[in-house]
Amino acid sequence: MKAICVTPGRELEVRDIPTPNEPAPGHVLIDMDASAINHGDKTFLRMPTAAGNALALGRHDVWGASGAGRVVAVGSGVPVEYTGRQVAVYRSLDRSPASVGLWCEQAHVPYTTCLILPDHVRARDYCGSLVNVMTAYAFLEEIANAGHKGVIVTAGNSATGYALASLARSRNVPAIFLVRTAAARDAMCRLGVEHVIVTTEGFTDTLARLSTELGTTAVFDGVGGDLITGIAPSLPMNSTIYFYGFLGGAAPVSIPSVLFMMKNLSMRRFSNFESRTVKEPAKLAAALKTLEGVIDDPMFMTRTGKEFHYDQIELAMAYGSPDGAKAVLVK
Numbered sequence: 001m002k003a004i005c006v007t008p009g010r011e012l013e014v015r016d017i018p019t020p021n022e023p024a025p026g027h028v029l030i031d032m033d034a035s036a037i038n039h040g041d042k043t044f045l046r047m048p049t050a051a052g053n054a055l056a057l058g059r060h061d062v063w064g065a066s067g068a069g070r071v072v073a074v075g076s077g078v079p080v081e082y083t084g085r086q087v088a089v090y091r092s093l094d095r096s097p098a099s100v101g102l103w104c105e106q107a108h109v110p111y112t113t114c115l116i117l118p119d120h121v122r123a124r125d126y127c128g129s130l131v132n133v134m135t136a137y138a139f140l141e142e143i144a145n146a147g148h149k150g151v152i153v154t155a156g157n158s159a160t161g162y163a164l165a166s167l168a169r170s171r172n173v174p175a176i177f178l179v180r181t182a183a184a185r186d187a188m189c190r191l192g193v194e195h196v197i198v199t200t201e202g203f204t205d206t207l208a209r210l211s212t213e214l215g216t217t218a219v220f221d222g223v224g225g226d227l228i229t230g231i232a233p234s235l236p237m238n239s240t241i242y243f244y245g246f247l248g249g250a251a252p253v254s255i256p257s258v259l260f261m262m263k264n265l266s267m268r269r270f271s272n273f274e275s276r277t278v279k280e281p282a283k284l285a286a287a288l289k290t291l292e293g294v295i296d297d298p299m300f301m302t303r304t305g306k307e308f309h310y311d312q313i314e315l316a317m318a319y320g321s322p323d324g325a326k327a328v329l330v331k
């Protein structure tokens with residue numbers, strides 16, 4: 001079968017590799033329909049230790065963290081409900097040396113990396129979703145345990161931002177979303193999101209008032225750089241900034257040290273696969289079950305920009321759409 005693999009020089013190339021046929025215990029074989037290219041697929045290719053220790057690749061060095069397809073065979077010990085179902089997959093939920101995938105025609109992965117999709121949705125519409133949905137879910141769990149009652153989302157108009165909006169609403173967690181354009185604000189408002197602020201001149205006054213009123217002390221930061229520098233003075237007391245993404249690039253965050261004292265401010269990373277939700281098998285199973293029940297919310301769908309075939313991988317990796325929609329690999 002065709003697969004997109006990583007070379008020792010950390011380039012991607014299309015190879016012919018053996019098709020997995022008999023699933024190992026606890027594993028499923030998935031006929032892959034599509035795989036969206038997320039930021040992590042680019043970041044970890046360039047910088048394997050971007051989230052700490054580099055993650056193992058599995059057999060044949062196949063690349064790709066997200067995808068969707070249909071289960072065509074199950075190994076021993078796999079719950080019967082996975083048989084024949086369409087699934088969204090996020091490879092980093094459970095690593096196995098027997099894994100093959102995801103950017104290949106047939107993936108072989110632990111069933112615990114899969115979320116069963118209802119029959120009335122199109123698997124392709126969720127081919128980049130599970131990583132982002134799980135990130136938002138695990139984050140809300142983590143901040144609840146840390147005692148936070150509300151959240152500020154810096155990359156409001158992103159897949160992780162949308163996922164957080166849906167999950168925060170269902171948990172009644174107040175959330176403020178920062179977006180860069182009025183169009184992004186209007187789109188979120190049309191979907192019923194209540195507190196969306198456009199980051200234009202003077203927005204920090206609105207943020208300071210609203211965040212104190214709502215007690216949004218956890219910052220879910222996918223942007224970094226100038227935006228965090230700009231909002232830090234407006235955060236409520238006892239805020240924690242959790243860095244999970246770097247859409248703002250390499251621009252440094254610059255915060256006067258007195259703010260740490262004045263606001264008891266703290267800063268730390270958030271990585272979904274280092275979260276308790278993903279690392280503890282019972283919590284992961286519970287998360288997947290809960291998400292299965294709500295995954296058909298359109299806010300979890302992958303925004304597809306353009307579809308590419310495997311042999312167009314270079315073009316697909318270079319693709320950037322003006323509205324943040326993603327390149328999707330299809331067979």
Ligand SMILES: NC(=O)c1ccc[n+]([C@@H]2O[C@H](COP(=O)([O-])OP(=O)(O)OC[C@H]3O[C@@H](n4cnc5c(N)ncnc54)[C@H](OP(=O)(O)O)[C@@H]3O)[C@@H](O)[C@H]2O)c1
Nearest residue numbers: 039135157158159160180222244245246247248271272324
């Ligand atoms: N740590 C983890 O566990 C984890 C998990 C998943 C994702 N991530 C990371 O989270 C970040 C977001 O990923 P995603 O898939 O949710 O993003 P995405 O869906 O691709 O969203 C990108 C959107 O964010 C908005 N944005 C805001 N500020 C931006 C900036 N300075 N530069 C570019 N875009 C900006 C843009 O919308 P507008 O143009 O409308 O502003 C853009 O369309 C990435 O860095 C990703 O690597 C981390």
